[in-house]
Amino acid sequence: MSQVSPSPYADIAVGITPDTGKRTLADTVYDRMRWDIVRGELPPGMPLRLEQLKDRYSAGFSPLREALNRLQGERLVVSQSLRGFVVAPLSRDEMNDAIDARILVEGEALQRAIRNGGDAWEAEILAAAHELTKSLRRASDGFDVDMTDLERRHRRFHHALIAACGSTRLLRMADTLYMETERYRLTALHRSVDLGERDVCTEHEALVRAVLARDEDAAAALLTEHYRDTGRQMESVLTA
16 A cells, blocks of 8 residues: 655654754654654564664764654653663553543634634645545555655644644644554554545545534534544554
8 A cells, every 4th residue: 555755754843943943863863763663663662772773763872862852752662771762562541541632632723723714724624635635545546655645644634624723732732642643543544544444535524514614513523533433443453
């Protein structure tokens, strides 16, 4: 199904220094390591030894430690006594907790965005939905799809829905929770495309219709069910 590029985060506002906007070596290492963890190239429980990471990412100890500390803040790596950093294990409880939090935060942000959003907000939602649907349909039809590009499109769509909420803090919390559930969700996305277990495009289309109709309750309910369905898929993967 997929071709894999080094990282989908280069064009996302993650790791940009606030004063200059320029990316550092630590930003690049963070992007690459994060994507390797999310797609399973660095599996849960794997020790992250600095000497090996130095060779893998062609970086010195200082940018590697900075990247690892940022990933620890996102719960993607953990620090263990005498072992250093390891890739965080997959946890059903933590996954469900993150989903619950995401529903609360994004549900509130979505309802605010419906009240506040204007024509430009609607146009961005339609453009993002169209872009994402094209990639998902191509993947469902058996064409090779670059997963980094598909992830970028998915991220754009869900951000567009809540972008007009008017709260920087809500958007920041939503972004953090998105990243915390990402490596679980990518597996569910593979299953929905490869096995045809869900029609995610139809779910997105129903959500867009409710949002553009300015139906806050329906949109929040559809978003909740969308995330619950993804959670159920991810649970089945963890159980297996």
